[in-house]
Structure formats: structure tokens, C-alpha cells
Amino acid sequence: MTELTYLRAISDGLRTEMREDERVLLMGEDIGVYGGAFKVTDGFIEEFGPDRVMDTPLAEAGIVGTAVGAAVVGLRPVCEMQFADFVSCGFDQIVNVAGKMLYRQGLPVNITVRLPSGGGFSGGPFHSQNPEAWFMHAPGLKVVAPSTPEDAKGLIIASIRDPNPVIYMEHKNLYRHVKGEVPEGSYETPFSARVARPGSDLVVITYGAMVHTALEATEDIEGASIMVLDLRSLVPLDEAAILSAVHECSKVVIVDEANQTCAAGAQVSALIAERAFEDLDGPIVRVASPDIPIPFSPPLEAAVLPSVERVREACRDLLEY
Amino acid sequence: MTSSSTDTGTIVDVTMPQMGVSVAEGTIVEWRKQRGDWVEADETICEVSTDKIDTEIPSPASGRVVEILVEVGVTVQVGVTLARIATDARPGEPHSAEVDAPPAAPATPAAPAAAPSPPAAARPAPPAPPRPHPERSRRRYSPVVQRVADEHDVDLDLIEGTGREGRVTKQDVLAWVHARSASHSADGEPEPVLHIESPYRPGAGGSVTGPYVAPEGRPLSRMRQQIGEHMKRSQQTAATCTTWIEVDVSRIEVARKQLAITALPLIARCVIGALVDFPLINAWLEDDVHTVHEQVNLGIAVALGEDGLIVPVVRGAQDLSPEGLSRRIRDLARRARARQLSPDDVRGATFTITNPGQFGSMMATPVISQPQVAILDVEAIIKRPVVITDAFGDDAIAIRPMVILGLSWDHRALDGALAARFLANIKKRVESYEY
Numbered sequence: 001m002t003e004l005t006y007l008r009a010i011s012d013g014l015r016t017e018m019r020e021d022e023r024v025l026l027m028g029e030d031i032g033v034y035g036g037a038f039k040v041t042d043g044f045i046e047e048f049g050p051d052r053v054m055d056t057p058l059a060e061a062g063i064v065g066t067a068v069g070a071a072v073v074g075l076r077p078v079c080e081m082q083f084a085d086f087v088s089c090g091f092d093q094i095v096n097v098a099g100k101m102l103y104r105q106g107l108p109v110n111i112t113v114r115l116p117s118g119g120g121f122s123g124g125p126f127h128s129q130n131p132e133a134w135f136m137h138a139p140g141l142k143v144v145a146p147s148t149p150e151d152a153k154g155l156i157i158a159s160i161r162d163p164n165p166v167i168y169m170e171h172k173n174l175y176r177h178v179k180g181e182v183p184e185g186s187y188e189t190p191f192s193a194r195v196a197r198p199g200s201d202l203v204v205i206t207y208g209a210m211v212h213t214a215l216e217a218t219e220d221i222e223g224a225s226i227m228v229l230d231l232r233s234l235v236p237l238d239e240a241a242i243l244s245a246v247h248e249c250s251k252v253v254i255v256d257e258a259n260q261t262c263a264a265g266a267q268v269s270a271l272i273a274e275r276a277f278e279d280l281d282g283p284i285v286r287v288a289s290p291d292i293p294i295p296f297s298p299p300l301e302a303a304v305l306p307s308v309e310r311v312r313e314a315c316r317d318l319l320e321y
Numbered sequence: 322m323t324s325s326s327t328d329t330g331t332i333v334d335v336t337m338p339q340m341g342v343s344v345a346e347g348t349i350v351e352w353r354k355q356r357g358d359w360v361e362a363d364e365t366i367c368e369v370s371t372d373k374i375d376t377e378i379p380s381p382a383s384g385r386v387v388e389i390l391v392e393v394g395v396t397v398q399v400g401v402t403l404a405r406i407a408t409d410a411r412p413g414e415p416h417s418a419e420v421d422a423p424p425a426a427p428a429t430p431a432a433p434a435a436a437p438s439p440p441a442a443a444r445p446a447p448p449a450p451p452r453p454h455p456e457r458s459r460r461r462y463s464p465v466v467q468r469v470a471d472e473h474d475v476d477l478d479l480i481e482g483t484g485r486e487g488r489v490t491k492q493d494v495l496a497w498v499h500a501r502s503a504s505h506s507a508d509g510e511p512e513p514v515l516h517i518e519s520p521y522r523p524g525a526g527g528s529v530t531g532p533y534v535a536p537e538g539r540p541l542s543r544m545r546q547q548i549g550e551h552m553k554r555s556q557q558t559a560a561t562c563t564t565w566i567e568v569d570v571s572r573i574e575v576a577r578k579q580l581a582i583t584a585l586p587l588i589a590r591c592v593i594g595a596l597v598d599f600p601l602i603n604a605w606l607e608d609d610v611h612t613v614h615e616q617v618n619l620g621i622a623v624a625l626g627e628d629g630l631i632v633p634v635v636r637g638a639q640d641l642s643p644e645g646l647s648r649r650i651r652d653l654a655r656r657a658r659a660r661q662l663s664p665d666d667v668r669g670a671t672f673t674i675t676n677p678g679q680f681g682s683m684m685a686t687p688v689i690s691q692p693q694v695a696i697l698d699v700e701a702i703i704k705r706p707v708v709i710t711d712a713f714g715d716d717a718i719a720i721r722p723m724v725i726l727g728l729s730w731d732h733r734a735l736d737g738a739l740a741a742r743f744l745a746n747i748k749k750r751v752e753s754y755e756y
Contacts, residue, residue, distance in 0.1 A: 107343050201492075250465045252465075276466040277464050278464045278465060278467075279465050279468075280463055280464045280465055281463045281464075281465045281466060281490055281491040319483055320485055321488065
């Protein structure tokens with residue numbers, strides 16, 4: 001075990017898997033000589049060479065399209081979108097080409113697309129988004145979103161090994177703010193949920209950076225026993241873990257940093273309404289960003305993103321219901 | 322046909338309702354309203370009996386009973402008109418239920434304006450017992466609270482809520498259930514037994530002083546008459562024989578404690594398995610027509626105190642686990658005692674189990690419920706010394722919980738060898754029960 005930041009844990013996972021499997025290569029904008037906009041691949045080009053750490057043009061469709069072709073002939077490319085917001089330029093290659101290749105032609109597309117996502121640092125409307133739900137809606141893709149350094153490493157390795165196209169959501173606000181013990185060597189984190197904190201009066205269901213917001217918000221609400229369920233994987237969604245948590249707690253708060261409409265939490269909410277109706281002891285409560293672009297202005301951004309206070313208030317209100 | 326004060330009224334027929342899918346006819350037991358009486362919509366107008374189930378028939382409309390067409394004791398088909406109600410009848414003579422009826426026209430002279438009580442107080446009292454907190458019956462409950470209440474048979478109106486504006490939370494209902502079970506176990510109040518064959522209690526009576534007065538005879542209750550008629554007909558119809566087998570229920574006793582249920586559903590589960598192996602016994606014999614059933618509809622005899630007994634049916638019992646059987650049997654027994662069974666609940670049994678052993682009785686010769694071909698009697702589980710043979714073939718005497726199962730079977734439908742093989746099959750299942 002070593003203590004690593006979330007960012008270093010992703011680097012560690014990529015490096016470990018590249019050392020173990022020479023089919024793994026990286027593609028992205030400024031990931032080679034410059035080491036990536038956030039320095040995730042700092043030093044990689046020195047160790048693995050420019051053939052496996054490829055600087056690409058500013059063309060997301062080209063990055064993903066090239067990766068799909070490479071995967072079809074047996075390689076395991078990992079694409080970096082410099083910001084998750086830019087993935088829309090590669091959307092067709094992911095959703096229509098990669099996601100449906102197995103269905104149409106029987107060819108697995110073993111690619112991983114890394115999406116540095118999320119706000120909280122005044123990045124504004126083009127550098128702060130959480131577009132994971134776009135991909136949850138498209139069949140043929142998996143979507144994961146680790147919240148801890150340990151899971152960040154285990155899930156990047158599991159994503160590279162998974163034969164499906166995997167969208168790997170890495171939250172920029174966790175990069176350097178979150179540190180944790182990370183096992184050495186190679187390991188996979190399963191595509192399933194994790195109980196971040198057990199509890200029985202109420203469950204907060206969330207993923208990614210909001211796991212930390214939820215843990216802080218519910219640390220002590222008049223001594224109530226509050227579970228925090230970290231989904232980790234959005235596709236596949238760990239339905240059994242969600243239903244079991246609702247059965248246990250009967251009161252549910254779902255937190256998304258993404259814009260509220262059709263966010264991942266909307267699917268969780270629908271699942272609970274359909275399958276856990278008789279376990280509910282109150283309305284399903286959602287906390288998310290309103291359906292507006294993320295503002296540059298720090299006070300406005302703070303007002304838009306789900307805060308510790310908003311999550312705490314939502315929990316307190318539901319506990320009293 | 323119409324009362325004097327009634328104009329050419331709209332007449333609504335009261336018909337014999339369809340009370341269950343298999344019920345074709347019913348017998349009038351009692352008219353609660355007589356000709357000329359005022360009746361409110363949904364107020365009970367008469368009581369109808371089908372088999373052993375009595376059902377209250379609600380009035381389809383408010384109005385005056387102008388005609389009663391079927392007398393007490395007469396059996397008629399579903400759909401037959403029983404009575405007629407004039408719905409625009411107006412009070413001719415004052416009737417307690419009519420005080421709050423809105424006046425039809427300002428000119429109505431009979432409006433009893435002098436009635437001092439508010440209208441609501443003049444309504445006939447509802448048949449249900451008064452609720453302790455009537456204002457609570459308008460409360461709404463969350464799905465989990467309702468589910469827990471259903472599972473534990475809780476009247477939610479009794480619970481103080483601690484949620485917002487007095488809402489009953491899941492924690493409230495769970496705490497209430499917990500407190501109730503704690504007080505129940507403190508009382509040591511046992512579940513009522515399912516079937517008491519003999520209501521005789523020794524010690525009652527004692528010395529009688531004074532001149533002997535011959536007690537007056539009273540007619541049997543209708544339920545007793547029906548049981549008697551049915552049992553007599555069975556004895557006249559079937560060639561009844563009884564075969565017994567002794568069974569070691571050690572494994573059932575362990576499973577029973579693990580599952581926190583009674584032995585009956587576990588033994589019933591074994592019997593159902595045997596019935597699937599011996600479909601000829603899961604059958605009906607009507608004259609010379611032998612109908613073998615694939616589905617096991619298991620009749621379970623339930624005592625109704627001194628009134629008699631009733632045999633509700635667990636349908637599709639072959640698909641139920643012991644826990645599922647336990648739940649269904651408890652539900653049926655509870656509804657039977659509350660007189661809430663529907664006619665369908667007591668029809669279509671393909672085999673019956675009777676379990677009168679709670680008082681220690683050891684053997685019986687039950688009477689077959691027609692047109693079934695057999696009935697199983699489960700007697701008291703009693704610890705007895707028995708000879709057991711261990712894995713090395715050595716014999717030893719051990720103390721084991723034993724029960725005697727008695728099968729009354731119809732010699733017209735089967736022979737003793739089949740009955741014995743059937744019992745042996747049950748014995749094997751019980752003694753090798755996997756828990």
C-alpha cells in the first residue's frame with residue numbers, strides 16, 4: 001500500500017497495465033511530450049515511447065475512430081479527452097461506431113475513453129460538465145465513475161481489460177484533493193457498487209466526487225444512521241445493491257453533480273420507484289445541478305453545484321418526514 | 322306493492338350476487354330489512370349463506386323496501402331478484418334513518434325539522450366496532466409502513482406517529498410490532514389451535530342443588546346442521562377405511578425451530594410431495610367418475626370455537642414452500658375465525674389435513690370430505706422411546722418426537738396397499754426432511 005492522490009492512482013493504473021500488456025496504448029491531445037493537461041501521463045512517453053503514448057491532433061472524432069480501428073485489430077487503446085466536455089466532438093464514433101460494432105459486426109471494441117469531468121474550480125460551461133448520462137443512454141457502452149484512489153486504479157485496469165468500450169469518468173476536483181491508500185501491483189475493481197458508509201435510517205446514493213460531499217454532509221445529522229452508497233459503475237448499474245440499501249433504509253436521497261434532468265440519479269430513482277415501492281417510507285429525494293450551464297462566477301458556480309449544505313438539508317428534511 | 326306515500330318510483334332490484342367464481346346459488350338466512358323499511362345504499366339488507374359461508378348483502382341503493390320476493394330458507398340461483406327498492410320513495414312515517422335525507426321539494430310536509438340532533442348523529446351506526454381514533458382513519462401511510470402493517474396484521478390507527486405532522490414512520494410501526502410481540506410473549510398467550518375436535522372441559526359444573534330441572538332442547542345451529550349433513554352423507558357414500566403410520570418428526574422439529582413456524586406446514590409440505598407422487602389420492606370420486614388433480618388444493622380444518630369447524634383451501638399448494646404454506650394457513654385460519662372467508666376460500670379442495678392433536682390425542686378416524694377420496698389426520702407429537710438402528714446396524718432405544726398419521730381413504734377409489742404406500746412416502750419425506 002502506498003498513499004496516492006486520485007490522479008496518481010490513475011497514472012499508476014495506466015502504467016501498471018501498460019507494463020503488463022503491450023497491446024495497451026494511449027492516445028490524446030498533449031499527453032506525450034507535455035504529459036497531459038493534468039499530467040496524468042507525465043513521464044509516460046519516456047518509459048513507453050511515442051508509439052504507445054501518441055500525441056494526436058485536436059480532433060476527438062479522429063482519436064476515438066482511430067482507437068476503434070486499433071481495437072478491432074487487437075490492440076487496447078486508452079483515449080484521453082482533454083476535458084469531458086470535448087467528448088461531444090467524438091460522440092458519433094463512441095455512440096454509433098464503438099457502441100454498436102459488436103451488435104452489427106460481431107467485433108468487440110476494447111477501448112477505454114477517459115473523461116476528466118466535473119466542476120468546482122471556476123472552469124465555466126465548457127470545462128465543468130458531467131456528461132456521463134449521455135453514454136448511459138447509448139447501448140453497447142459501459143460507464144464507470146470512481147470516487148477513491150483505490151477504485152480509480154482498480155477501475156482503470158478493469159476498464160482496459162473489459163472487452164466493451166468503457167467510458168471512464170475521472171473527476172477533476174478529486175485529482176489532487178483526494179488521497180488514499182492504493183494497493184501496489186495489478187488489481188481490478190468490480191463494476192458494482194460499494195457501501196462507503198453503512199447506515200439504516202437513510203441512504204444517500206451517489207458516485208464520483210459527490211460521494212465525498214455526501215459523506216461530509218451526513219457525518220452527523222443528530223446522530224442519524226446514514227448509509228452512503230457509492231455506485232462506482234453506472235452501466236452496468238448495481239441494481240441489487242441499490243434495492244438492498246433501500247430495503248434497509250426506506251428513505252433515499254440521490255445526489256448527482258450533473259444537470260438534473262435524465263441524470264444517472266434519474267435512472268436510480270426510476271428503478272427504486274419500480275422495484276422498491278413497498279420499501280419506501282418517504283418520497284425519493286434528488287439533489288442535482290439545475291438544468292443550466294455551469295457558470296464561471298465562483299459564487300454562482302457554488303450556488304449551482306450540489307453543496308454539502310444542500311445535501312445535508314435534503315437529508316435532514318427527509319429524516320423528519 | 323308500493324307504500325301509500327310512494328309515487329310511481331324508480332324501482333331497483335336486489336339480486337343474488339355472484340359471491341365467488343364457483344358459486345351458483347345461495348340461501349337467504351335472514352332479512353335485516355322488512356317490507357316498508359328504509360334502507361341506505363350499502364347497508365346490509367339481508368344475509369345469504371353459501372356452503373358454510375355467510376355473506377351480508379349490501380343494498381344497491383337508498384330507498385324503501387317495497388317487496389321481498391324470496392323467503393328465509395329458500396335457495397335461489399345467482400341473479401335471481403330477492404327484493405325491490407323504491408329509490409325515490411319519501412318518508413311516509415318517520416324512520417330513524419330518514420331524518421337526514423334531503424328534502425325532495427320545499428313542499429314536503431313531513432320533513433321533521435324538530436329533530437334536535439345533528440344529521441350525522443341520526444345515521445345508523447356503522448356495523449364495524451368504533452375506532453379508537455376516528456380522525457386517524459384519514460391518515461395516509463407510506464408503502465413500507467403499509468407493507469409492514471400488512472405483514473404483521475397491525476391496525477395503523479392505533480399507532481402514534483413521530484414523523485412530520487404525526488406521520489407514522491417505518492420506525493414507528495416496527496417499534497410498535499416489537500413492543501406488541503414483547504408483550505405477547507410476556508403474556509405467554511399461545512396461538513389459537515387450528516382444530517379442536519372435542520370442546521369438552523372437565524371440571525365445569527359440579528354439585529347441583531335444588532330440584533332437578535330438565536334442560537330445554539334447542540335446535541342445532543345452521544353450521545352444525547350443515548357439518549352433520551355433510552359428514553353423514555360422506556359416511557353413507559364412501560367405503561371409508563383408516564390406515565395409520567407412526568413417524569419420527571425429529572427433523573421437522575429442528576426445521577420448525579429454525580423457521581419459527583409450526584410443524585403443520587412442514588408436515589403439509591411432505592404430504593403435498595407425496596400427493597404429487599400419488600396423484601390417485603389427490604382426486605375426487607363423484608359417483609363412478611374419478612377425477613385426478615394435478616394441482617394440490619389443500620384443505621386445512623380450522624376450529625371455530627364451539628360453533629363448528631371450517632375447511633379453507635390453500636390453492637396451488639404444490640408450489641408453496643413451508644414458509645409460504647405457513648403464511649397462507651395462518652391467513653386462512655385468521656380470516657376463518659373472523660368469519661371473513663369468501664365462498665371461494667372453502668371450495669375445490671383436492672385433499673384435506675386435519676390436525677386435532679393439540680390436546681394430546683393420539684389417533685382418530687377422520688371422515689372424508691366429499692368428493693375427495695382421502696383425509697389425513699395429524700395427531701399429537703409425543704416424545705416416546707423408540708428402537709433406532711445406527712449406521713452399523715446396532716439397535717438402541719432413543720427418545721424421539723413421534724406422531725401418528727391416520728389416513729381415512731375411500732375403498733371405492735383405492736385399496737389399502739396404495740394407502741400404505743402413500744403413508745410410507747410421507748413418512749420417508751418427514752424422516753429425511755432437509756432443513
